[in-house]
Amino acid sequence: MAKIKENSPELMEKIVSLCKRRGFIFPGSEIYGGLANSFDYGPLGVELKNNIKNIWWKRFVHQRDDMVGIDAALIMNPKVWQASGHLENFSDPLVECKKCHHRFRKDLLEKNKCPDCNGELTEAKQFNLMLKTFLGPAEEEANKVYFRPETAQAMFVDFKNVLDTTRKKVPFGIAQIGKAFRNEITPGNFIFRTREFEQMEIEYFIKEEDWKETFEIWRKEMWSWMTDELGLDKKNIHELDVPDGERAHYSKKTIDFEYDYPFGKKELYGLAYRTDFDLKNHYKEPPYEDIENGEKLYPHVIEPTWGVDRSVLAVLCESYIEEQERVVLKLKPSLAPYKVAVFPLLKNKPELVEKATEVYHQLKKNFNIAFDDRGNIGKRYYSQDEIGTPFCITIDFETLENNDVTVRDRDTMKQERIKIKDLQSYLINKIN
Numbered sequence: 001m002a003k004i005k006e007n008s009p010e011l012m013e014k015i016v017s018l019c020k021r022r023g024f025i026f027p028g029s030e031i032y033g034g035l036a037n038s039f040d041y042g043p044l045g046v047e048l049k050n051n052i053k054n055i056w057w058k059r060f061v062h063q064r065d066d067m068v069g070i071d072a073a074l075i076m077n078p079k080v081w082q083a084s085g086h087l088e089n090f091s092d093p094l095v096e097c098k099k100c101h102h103r104f105r106k107d108l109l110e111k112n113k114c115p116d117c118n119g120e121l122t123e124a125k126q127f128n129l130m131l132k133t134f135l136g137p138a139e140e141e142a143n144k145v146y147f148r149p150e151t152a153q154a155m156f157v158d159f160k161n162v163l164d165t166t167r168k169k170v171p172f173g174i175a176q177i178g179k180a181f182r183n184e185i186t187p188g189n190f191i192f193r194t195r196e197f198e199q200m201e202i203e204y205f206i207k208e209e210d211w212k213e214t215f216e217i218w219r220k221e222m223w224s225w226m227t228d229e230l231g232l233d234k235k236n237i238h239e240l241d242v243p244d245g246e247r248a249h250y251s252k253k254t255i256d257f258e259y260d261y262p263f264g265k266k267e268l269y270g271l272a273y274r275t276d277f278d279l280k281n282h283y284k285e286p287p288y289e290d291i292e293n294g295e296k297l298y299p300h301v302i303e304p305t306w307g308v309d310r311s312v313l314a315v316l317c318e319s320y321i322e323e324q325e326r327v328v329l330k331l332k333p334s335l336a337p338y339k340v341a342v343f344p345l346l347k348n349k350p351e352l353v354e355k356a357t358e359v360y361h362q363l364k365k366n367f368n369i370a371f372d373d374r375g376n377i378g379k380r381y382y383s384q385d386e387i388g389t390p391f392c393i394t395i396d397f398e399t400l401e402n403n404d405v406t407v408r409d410r411d412t413m414k415q416e417r418i419k420i421k422d423l424q425s426y427l428i429n430k431i432n
C-alpha cells in the first residue's frame with residue numbers, strides 16, 4: 001500500500017483534484033472566475049457532509065436525554081454581539097505591506113517583514129472579523145447588522161425559551177448545526193479556512209462546581225467522535241491546551257484538537273469552558289432556578305465545537321489511499337456518499353440490464369446507491385473505489401438462473417455470492 005503521507009502538498013493537490021473531478025467540492029462561482037476561497041459542495045460532497053451532520057445529530061441529540069436542538073437565524077440583533085463582546089473583541093491583528101500593500105494577520109507571520117516582497121509592514125491594527133451587511137433598503141448605520149460569527153450565541157439568547165418549552169434541568173445541552181461567517185484576513189488551504197463555514201456546536205449547561213468533570217467527559221466524547229464515527233487515526237490527532245492570553249475572550253480553558261492535514265498540523269475542533277460569561281451578558285436576572293433549593297443562578301457552560309467543513313477535509317485526507325492501479329477513498333461505510341453501486345455485467349444484454357434495474361430500485365428505497373453500465377467491470381470498480389463506495393453488486397448470467405449476485409468489497413476487493421433476497425440485510429449489517 002503506497003500512501004503518500006504527511007505534509008505533502010502533492011497529496012493535497014490530489015485530493016483537491018479528486019474533489020473537483022468527481023463532484024465532491026467545486027470552486028465557488030467558477031464560471032465567473034471564482035470568488036476568493038469560496039467553495040460549493042457537489043452531488044457527492046453534499047452526501048458526505050450530510051452523513052457527517054446526520055450522524056452527529058443522531059449521536060448527540062436524538063440518542064441523549066439531556067440534549068435538545070435549535071436552528072436559529074443567521075442574522076441576529078446587533079445587541080447580541082455587543083453583549084457577547086464580539087463587537088469589541090472579535091478581531092485579528094492586521095498589518096499591511098508598505099510596498100506591495102498585501103495584507104496579513106500579524107500573529108500568523110514568522111517575521112516582521114512582508115512574506116511576498118520582504119517589504120516593511122505597518123503597525124498592527126485590530127480588524128473585526130464579523131461580516132457586515134444592511135437589513136432593509138437604507139444602507140445607514142441604524143440598519144447595520146452582522147452575519148453570526150459563531151452559532152453559539154443563539155443558544156444563550158434562546159436559553160430561556162428553550163427552558164420554558166422543554167423543562168430541561170441542568171445539566172443539559174442545546175445543540176445546533178449551521179453556517180457562521182468570519183471575514184478572515186487570510187483564508188486558505190482549500191476548505192480549511194473559508195469566510196463562510198458550517199459548525200456543529202453544543203452549549204452544555206452545568207453548575208459551576210461541575211465544570212472540570214464535565215469538560216473531561218466532553219473531551220472523551222470528542223475523541224470518540226473522531227475515531228469511532230469519522231474513522232480518524234489517533235496518531236493523526238493532537239491536543240493543544242491553549243495557554244493564557246491566546247484563548248478567546250470568553251474562555252477560561254480551551255483545548256484545540258489538531259489534525260495532521262497534508263499542509264501541516266492545524267485545528268480541527270475546539271472544546272472550551274465559557275464560564276457563565278455569556279448568560280450573564282444576556283440576562284440581567286439569573287435565567288435558571290434550581291428545583292432543589294429554589295436558588296436562582298447563572299449556569300456555567302462547556303462548549304464543544306466541531307467544524308463541519310474541517311470534518312469533511314480531515315475525513316478526505318485520512319481516507320485517500322493509492323494502491324497500485326487504483327485510488328481508494330477508504331471512508332467508513334456510514335460516511336460514504338453511495339453505499340452500493342449496481343452493475344449489469346454487460347450493457348447490451350437486455351435481460352441483465354432489466355434484472356440489474358430491478359435490484360437497483362429495490363435497494364434504492366433504503367440506501368443512496370449508484371448504477372453504472374459503462375465500460376468493463378474493472379473500470380467500474382475503480383471508479384466507485386475513488387469515491388468511496390463500499391460495495392459493488394454485479395448482475396451476471398448466473399443471477400438469472402440462481403437469483404444471486406456478486407458483491408465486491410471495496411477494501412479487500414474480495415467477492416462473494418449473495419442471494420438477492422438476502423442483499424438488504426447483508427448490506428445493512430455491513431454498513432452499520
Ligand SMILES: [Zn+2]
Nearest residue numbers: 097100114117
Ligand atoms: Zn509586500
